[in-house]
Amino acid sequence: MKNVLLFTTLVTVLFSCQETHFKEDVVMAGGIHVTSGTLNMGKSIYTESCMPCHGVKGDGAGVAAKGMRVPPRNFKLGIIKFGDVASGDLPHDASIEKSLRHGLKGTAMLPWDLKGQQMGAVIQYIKTFAPETWIGKDKTLGTQVVATKDPFGLAHRAAAIEKGKGVYHIVAQCQSCHQAYVTKSELNRLSMKISKESITDFDDDMYQSKPQDSEHGVMTLPPDFTWDSVRSASSVEELYLRIAVGVGGTGMPAWNDTITDEEIWAVSYYVRSLMDLKDTAERKAMMQRLAN
Ligand code: HEC
Ligand code: HEC
Known part of the structure; x- marks a missing residue:
């Protein structure tokens, strides 16, 4: 019982x-x-x-x-x-x-x-x-973005990285939030090559990452690719997707309607090459060059 x-x-x-x-x-x-x-x-x-x-x-x-x-x-x-x-x-x-x-x-x-x-x-x-x-029958999802065909491929990796360096620093100016990875004279050289203009004014904080407001109610810090982890991407193809669509609710914009598809691929190769510098002597040498 x-x-x-x-x-x-x-x-x-x-x-x-x-x-x-x-x-x-x-x-x-x-x-x-x-x-x-x-x-x-x-x-x-x-x-x-x-x-x-x-x-x-x-x-x-x-x-x-x-x-x-x-x-x-x-x-x-x-x-x-x-x-x-x-x-x-x-x-x-x-x-x-x-x-x-x-x-x-x-x-x-x-x-x-x-x-x-x-x-x-x-x-x-x-x-x-x-x-x-x-929740709701009326709600729709966005159009899924998938990686296009890689116009470079491993055989042209070096060319992609060189082009990506120019996209990063001159065409898209990613360093307006992230940091720059070239010396001032190299920035000038890239600018002359791409836009035929010389740069005379350099931002004081060009070698620092600039914290950004976000819709998540917290500040977000654009990563230093040679040091911080990239959260959602590791391969060039994954970087392509992230850079193309951006990071929701943060300052990181979608680049697929601002720069060309080839430029997104090139800058993805470049970012991947920066990630490869983590914990290398090459990174140390680069940081020393930038500090002078
Ligand atoms: C130890 C803490 C921890 C646990 C446990 C955890 N998460 Fe998270 N989760 C986080 C953090 C921190 C972030 C934010 C990362 C960022 O902002 O980049 C996150 C982010 C997320 C996101 C957001 C992804 C995006 O693109 O915005 C999802 C979805 C998520 N978690 C789901 C889960 C689910 C489901 C579980 C359980 C199976 C889980 N998490 C368990 C810490 C945790
Ligand atoms: C207006 C500011 C801004 C600009 C410009 C910007 N970013 Fe970002 N970016 C951010 C912020 C903020 C984050 C961190 C988002 C987070 O995870 O909280 C970020 C994160 C990233 C990430 C990491 C995503 C991950 O999975 O962790 C990559 C890769 C990236 N940016 C590449 C670029 C490239 C390449 C450019 C130029 C083409 C660029 N960003 C320009 C603000 C910016």
Whole structure:
């Protein structure tokens, strides 16, 4: 008898917990139909694995988040940084999945090996923190940007890097936020070559990264590619995508409607070559050259 009573109490407790769970299916942006069962699965994965950082309310204020230099994403804002569409548009699940599978290098966001339906379930669940952004039949996703054919290839890597150096410093002036990686005389040489103009005025902070405001409610720092981790990209092709579409909700713009496709490829090769300098004597020599 006692056992039966215990059993009924347990069932009642379980049942009342169930009440706070999802009972209805929803349609997410892009016409993705998600069942209540999937959302409940996502919620339990979230509670176990993600909540310590991303918080009970999904606001990024989890117990483990305190003091993190790069704070966990506040999902209530509904802004994804490393999407696959022009910033501002809603990204496809594949790009969110990529950040989960590979982690975001240099941050507390580690790779997650979620099996089977678990991955999709937790992705759909985190969208429920920003219902106005994600939930509704009428909501559409942006046009997915995919890498075009690499016009250089490994055989022309050196030429791509040289062209990319000019794109970086003269055509796009990435150093207006990031830092410059050439001496003043080389900047002048590049400028003469590309725009036939000499540079006489140099910005005092050209060798420093300039902190930027963001829509995430925190300042973001453009990385020094020879030192800081690039969070979402490692290969030239991944860099191409990131540079083409930008970083959502931050100062990092989408470049695919400002510079040509070939220029995006070239600057991707150049950024990759800067990343290769990390922890090398070559980097040390470069930094010394720039300081003089
Ligand atoms: C140890 C802390 C920690 C845990 C645990 C954690 N994250 Fe994160 N997560 C972060 C941080 C920090 C960032 C922000 C990185 C940035 O801004 O570049 C982040 C960012 C994200 C993003 C944003 C990606 C983008 O492009 O904007 C998603 C989605 C995400 N996490 C999902 C999850 C999920 C799902 C889980 C659980 C399976 C999880 N995280 C567990 C710390 C964590
Ligand atoms: C208006 C300011 C601004 C300009 C101009 C700018 N960036 Fe950025 N960039 C940023 C900021 C801010 C971040 C960091 C975003 C974050 O993760 O919080 C960033 C991040 C990046 C990243 C790293 C993305 C990752 O996955 O971590 C790459 C690569 C990058 N920028 C390349 C470029 C290139 C190449 C140019 C020039 C063609 C450029 N940026 C111009 C502000 C800028």
